[in-house]
Amino acid sequence: MRVILTTDVDSVGKMGEIKEVKNGLAGNYLIPKKLAIRATPGNIKVWEQKSNIINKREEGLKAEAQGFASKLEGVSVTISVKVGEEEKIFGSVTSQNISEALKELGFEVSRKDIKLESPIKALGTHDVSVKLYQEVEAIIKVGVVEENASEKTEEIQAVTETEPESQPQEIEAAEEPTEEDS
Numbered sequence: 001m002r003v004i005l006t007t008d009v010d011s012v013g014k015m016g017e018i019k020e021v022k023n024g025l026a027g028n029y030l031i032p033k034k035l036a037i038r039a040t041p042g043n044i045k046v047w048e049q050k051s052n053i054i055n056k057r058e059e060g061l062k063a064e065a066q067g068f069a070s071k072l073e074g075v076s077v078t079i080s081v082k083v084g085e086e087e088k089i090f091g092s093v094t095s096q097n098i099s100e101a102l103k104e105l106g107f108e109v110s111r112k113d114i115k116l117e118s119p120i121k122a123l124g125t126h127d128v129s130v131k132l133y134q135e136v137e138a139i140i141k142v143g144v145v146e147e148n149a150s151e152k153t154e155e156i157q158a159v160t161e162t163e164p165e166s167q168p169q170e171i172e173a174a175e176e177p178t179e180e181d182s
Helices: 023-030 040-072 095-104 147-175
Strands: 002-003 019-021 035-039 076-081 125-135 134-147
Touching: 002 023, 002 040, 023 035, 035 040, 040 134, 076 095, 095 134, 095 147
Parallel strands: 076 134
Antiparallel strands: 002 019, 002 035, 125 134
16 A cells, blocks of 8 residues: 655654555554555645645754754763772663753753663763754763762872871881991
């Protein structure tokens, strides 16, 4: 059966294409869900008129998405996580965590638009793709840091400041010759 796709359908085609599909797919899925209409001569003429309007709207949406992508490009977010021994993260950083961090910075991005191959399970900086529209993506930096990293840094600095003073004195005392050595 020949149909005109009214929306993009995975593994079938893009909106506006006229496709030859199996009768069962068209009759049981595409047409009842309003994903396609029959490709009759009357429907083809009507669709051509609608497609011009739809194409203009699509161009506007794409331009808007590109503008948002330019603002989002290069944005970096930092997510604090609990870390165990050997710097292993408890749990993982998901697209939901990234979406919430972006929201705090004033960027409304759905978790579904954040493309992670798998949840982030390591500390460090990761490049993450955000799909804003068809063929419009932005890359953001996601920094995953230890939750109490600033406190530990202060503790390490306090320890290193006291240790150098005590070590040289011990070394100097050991190097001074005594009367018994002569």
